[in-house]
Structures are given as structure tokens and as C-alpha cells.
Amino acid sequence: MIDLYSWATPNGHKVHIMLEECALPYRVHAVDIGAGDQFKPDFLKISPNNKIPAIVDSDGPDGKPISLFESGAILIYLAAKTGRLLPADVRGKYLALQWLMFQMGGLGPMLGQAHHFRLYAPEKIEYAFNRYTNEAKRLYGVMDRRLGDAEYFAGEYSIADIAMFPWTRSHANQGVDLADYPNVKRWYEAIDARPAVQFGVKVLADRRKPLTGDKEKAVLFGATQYEKR
Numbered sequence: 001m002i003d004l005y006s007w008a009t010p011n012g013h014k015v016h017i018m019l020e021e022c023a024l025p026y027r028v029h030a031v032d033i034g035a036g037d038q039f040k041p042d043f044l045k046i047s048p049n050n051k052i053p054a055i056v057d058s059d060g061p062d063g064k065p066i067s068l069f070e071s072g073a074i075l076i077y078l079a080a081k082t083g084r085l086l087p088a089d090v091r092g093k094y095l096a097l098q099w100l101m102f103q104m105g106g107l108g109p110m111l112g113q114a115h116h117f118r119l120y121a122p123e124k125i126e127y128a129f130n131r132y133t134n135e136a137k138r139l140y141g142v143m144d145r146r147l148g149d150a151e152y153f154a155g156e157y158s159i160a161d162i163a164m165f166p167w168t169r170s171h172a173n174q175g176v177d178l179a180d181y182p183n184v185k186r187w188y189e190a191i192d193a194r195p196a197v198q199f200g201v202k203v204l205a206d207r208r209k210p211l212t213g214d215k216e217k218a219v220l221f222g223a224t225q226y227e228k229r
Contacts, residue, residue, distance in 0.1 A: 002026040005043060006053035007033050008201075008208040010108065011071045013166035015053045017200030018075055018159065022082045026055075030207055034216035036224060044229065057081075072104040075159040085159050096154035099146075103163040107143075110135045111167050114174045120221065133175040140171075140181045147183035157191075165191045166201070 004019065004026045006012040019026050031037045031052045038050045047054040047069035055074055060066030061081075068074050076097075079086035087093050114132035117125060143164070146153060153160040168188055171178055178185040191197055218224050 001058050003029060003056040003058070004053060005029045005031050005046065005055070006204060007031050008204040009033070009052065010111075010166035010169070011051070012053045012204070013169075013201050014071045014163050015055065015074050015078075016203040017162050017166070017197050018078050018085070020196035020200045021162065021194075022078055022084050024078070024082065028203060030204055032207070034209070034213075034219060036219045039224070039227075039229065050229075072100055072163065075100065075163060079159050085157070085162065087154055087156060087158060092154055092156070096158040096160045099153040099160035100163050102142075103160070103167070107139050107164060108167055110139060111170075111174055115170065116221070118175065119173060120217065122217075136174040136176055137180075140168075140176050140184055143187075144181040144183045147187050151190075152187070161187070161191060165197065169201070 002019065002024055004015065006015060006028065007030065031043060033052060037043065038047070038052060043054070044050060046056060046067040049069060051069065053071055053074065054067065054069040056065055056067045057077075058065050068077055076086070086096055110132060113128075114136045117128040117132050121128070143153075152158065153164065165188070168178075168184070178188060
């Protein structure tokens with residue numbers, strides 16, 4: 001059994017979708033990041049960077065429990081555990097991992113900044129607003145060129161697509177119109193139609209509320225985030 005510690009965010013959705021795609025049994029433990037659950041000592045034991053998602057697999061690779069944080073690492077682990085959603089051939093495997101790293105190191109962080117400065121910053125900083133909106137559009141352009149050559153990022157559906165998709169669900173909030181990226185639009189619609197994806201994005205979705213309060217913003221973006229622990 002896998003214990004999943006998560007919240008309804010793009011990074012959380014990656015692992016929710018992967019667990020559904022692999023039909024693995026799991027228990028969900030809500031980590032309300034607006035309320036500060038990510039700073040509780042028990043959660044920090046398995047996710048020392050105080051970020052969701054994290055998992056504890058009672059049946060680890062040596063038969064003993066293993067805990068993991070970082071969504072990309074979790075996707076790789078679950079792919080290895082199940083033998084699914086990571087190409088078996090060496091070339092395909094590294095193609096998938098390449099695009100997974102693109103998401104982890106570029107797409108996620110930059111789109112996250114676009115969300116922050118477009119939606120949550122207490123004041124509109126024109127430079128930051130334009131900087132991250134333009135970077136979002138550049139990254140969608142990179143994706144569109146790749147998807148003009150292949151149906152999926154690694155050629156076949158893989159953890160690379162599972163990592164990318166949740167971040168593209170908020171394209172409008174990033175200042176992006178998918179009509180400008182027809183290959184991404186085709187890919188997006190194909191993944192959005194997958195039953196496991198539809199189930200995955202619903203996990204904890206009913207628990208998440210709009211981020212409007214000053215207390216929640218302070219937890220996520222203010223002094224609470226930077227307290228020494």
C-alpha cells in the first residue's frame with residue numbers, strides 16, 4: 001500500500017495521475033498547504049523541503065518501507081516499480097527523462113512564477129508580469145515544436161506527459177491561449193480525455209479553496225515559509 005501525502009496542485013496531480021494510471025492501491029492524506037500542514041513535524045520527516053507530494057510505500061524495493069519526496073523522483077520510482085510509463089529501450093527511456101527534467105527544471109518553476117506574479121503578488125510588478133508571461137509562451141513554443149514531431153514527448157505516452165499535463169491545465173492563468181499552440185492543444189485534449197487523468201485531477205479537488213486570505217498567502221509566500229525549522 002502506498003500512502004500519498006498531497007494536495008490538489010499541479011505537482012500533486014502528477015502523482016495522483018500516475019497512481020491511477022498504474023492502478024496502484026493508495027491512501028490519501030491531505031496536506032493543506034494553505035493552512036500550513038506542510039510544516040508539521042511528521043510531514044517534514046518524509047518531505048524535509050516542506051513540499052507536496054510525498055509518498056511512503058510500505059512495500060519498498062527491498063521489502064521495507066521507503067519514503068520519497070519530489071514529484072519527478074516519485075514518478076520515476078513508480079515507473080520502475082510497475083514497469084509502466086517509462087520506455088523500456090534505452091533511447092526511449094532517456095528521451096522521457098530528458099523531457100521530465102525539462103518540466104522539473106523549467107516548465108514547472110517558470111509557470112509557477114507566472115501564476116505568482118499574475119495572480120498572487122500583492123502588487124502588480126510589470127517587469128515580473130511580462131517576464132514570466134513571455135517565458136511561459138516561450139516554453140509552450142518549445143513544447144509545440146516537439147509535439148509537431150511526435151504524438152507524445154517521448155514518442156509514447158510516459159511520465160514526461162504526466163509531469164507536463166497538470167501544469168498546462170492553468171494555461172489561461174499563465175497568459176497562454178492554446179489555440180496559438182495547435183500541437184500542444186491536440187496533445188492536451190488527448191491526455192485530458194484519459195480516464196486515469198480525469199480521476200487523478202479530482203483527488204482532493206473538493207478540499208482546495210481559492211487562495212484569497214492574507215493568512216493563507218503568508219503561509220505560502222510570506223514569513224511562515226521562511227521560518228527556521
